[in-house]
Each structure stands twice: as structure tokens, then as C-alpha cells.
Amino acid sequence: MECERCAASKEQLNEIALRFLPLAKKIAWKYTGRGAEYEDLVQEGMIALFELVRRYDEERPAQRLSLFVWYRLRGRVRDAAARLRRDGAHDSLEQKFEDDGFDVPCEEGGYAVFDLLESLPPPERELARDLASGLTQKELARRCAVSQQAMSKRVRRLRDKVRRTLAS
Known part of the structure; x- marks a missing residue:
């Protein structure tokens, strides 16, 4: 029953x-x-x-x-x-940029984005990789023990730096 x-x-x-x-x-x-x-x-x-x-x-x-x-x-x-x-994060940063269409060739036959990322200081390179893997600013702030507002400023500076370099 x-x-x-x-x-x-x-x-x-x-x-x-x-x-x-x-x-x-x-x-x-x-x-x-x-x-x-x-x-x-x-x-x-x-x-x-x-x-x-x-x-x-x-x-x-x-x-x-x-x-x-x-x-x-x-x-x-x-x-x-x-x-x-x-x-569903990509295996590598190169994979992420290729999938998103960021394959901007350089004169030497390489890719501008990859060369730019390799030229970044290690903390900024790690931040770019974490952003590409899909982590949010809130998660990154928690990981770095800073406020979300401070992480937002770091991300904005990184994006501005990438845009200026790619524009030149």
C-alpha cells in the first residue's frame, strides 16, 4: 500500500x-x-x-x-x-583564442595575441589565462585575496594594455 x-x-x-x-x-x-x-x-x-x-x-x-x-x-x-x-574550459590559451577568432597573424608568421601574452609579466599572464579559462572576477578576487573592485581594475588595465598593443 x-x-x-x-x-x-x-x-x-x-x-x-x-x-x-x-x-x-x-x-x-x-x-x-x-x-x-x-x-x-x-x-x-x-x-x-x-x-x-x-x-x-x-x-x-x-x-x-x-x-x-x-x-x-x-x-x-x-x-x-x-x-x-x-x-568546458579549453585545454590551452591558444585553443581559447583560436576558438574565439583571435588568430591575428604577425609579420613573422606567428600570432600577435600569443606574442603579446608571452611578453606580459607573469602575474598578468596568469590573470589572462585565468580569464580565458572562464573564471569570473569574483572568483579571481577570492583567489588573490583582494576585493572584486580591485580585481576589476586589474582586469581593465590588462584589457587596455592588450588593446593598445594590438592597435599599434
């Missing part, structure tokens, strides 16, 4: 989660192009929906189900997009 009730409960949870599928698709669409594919984000959203509906059913918070799902689903999809971006 317990199994029948569990099966009915699972069917109801699935129905409820499927009602929120359009919301999961909309949120996934907003985070597409930030290092994750749309279909992957929809799948992550559906997994999160099933977990959220099950959790709502167990906890019964004072909030309505729609608000409970709305507030939590966006964060879950955003976190999944960041995780997929980090997991």
Missing part, C-alpha cells in the same frame, strides 16, 4: 514539475551563450525543478509553490551555467 502512494506521489510531483518547464526554458535561454548550451541548461533546469518540487512537498514553506520555484530555479540555472562554463 505504501508503494502505491509513493508512485502516485511521484506522478503528481512529475506533473507539477512539468508545469514549470516553460519557466525553466525561459531562464535557460537567458543564460545561453555564457559558456553553456541551451539544451544543457534546460536539462539542468528540469533536474532542479524536480528537486525543488520534491523539497517543497517535504518542507511545506509558507511561500506559494510558484514563488518558491521562481526564486530558487534562477539561481540553480545560473550556477549550472557557471559550472558548465568552467568544466
